[in-house]
Amino acid sequence: MTGHDDLPTAARARQLEERLIAAGLTSDDEIDEFLTRLLALASPVNGARMVARAWTDPHYRDLLLFDGTAAAAELGFERLGYALRVVANTEATHNVIVCTLCSCYPVSLLGPSPGWYKSFAYRSRTVREPRVVLAEFGLMLPDEVAISVWDSTSEARYMVLPARPTGTDGLAADGLAALVTRNGLIGTALV
């Protein structure tokens, strides 16, 4: 697998897989196929492309904020398996995403979630003291910028639309997409 086989969690996951296989509910092949399908095309490059398009196409921006699932499909990201909700950063408000109950995350558009996203510390502290958490990520927001935290407790998955950085007027969509980071799409970075 991926070098995590020695972790206790991997051993527990494998035990669970073996129980499910023994019960006739699935097979190793089926699990492998599912994971391949889930991860093969999953990358933050996908979310970044959507952001770059929104920065350059006001109609797409409107669609993205009104119906994220439809906006994803327009760029070829179909059958997400979840309802995508996109929230836009403005001069007045910064958005940040968390899942306090587990680790819900739009994997196909952002790639596999980082370890810290699944940590108890991030999950519990982001709803309680987001300004401090963001500062620890190196993101010092002015006091006048309000912070809006989104706790993904349902079938919806959230993604942040960062504000387009100043001084990027000369960049085309590809160049703009290269500016967008995974953390920017979660809200733990500005872009």
Next chain:
Amino acid sequence: MSYPAGSTVRVRTGDPDHHTRAPRYVRGHTGVIIAALGHWAVPDDSARGIDPPRVETCYAVRFSAADLWGSGDHTVTVDLWESYLDRP
């Protein structure tokens, strides 16, 4: 019953002995409906294998940190199914 955007709701209290997606930190608190997200199976039912599960509107509900925690100037928006909510 459905809640239009802008209406005030209160999250029901109680501590079910089964899976639920109403986080403890918002139970009993008052928030404002931001949007209706869709009609989805209630996870409390699907997790228990209740077939068919109830299907309800799920709402994005916004809470103020000052109300949730007694301090803080941010907001927290949580997705909550209709049966988690009451009129205040």
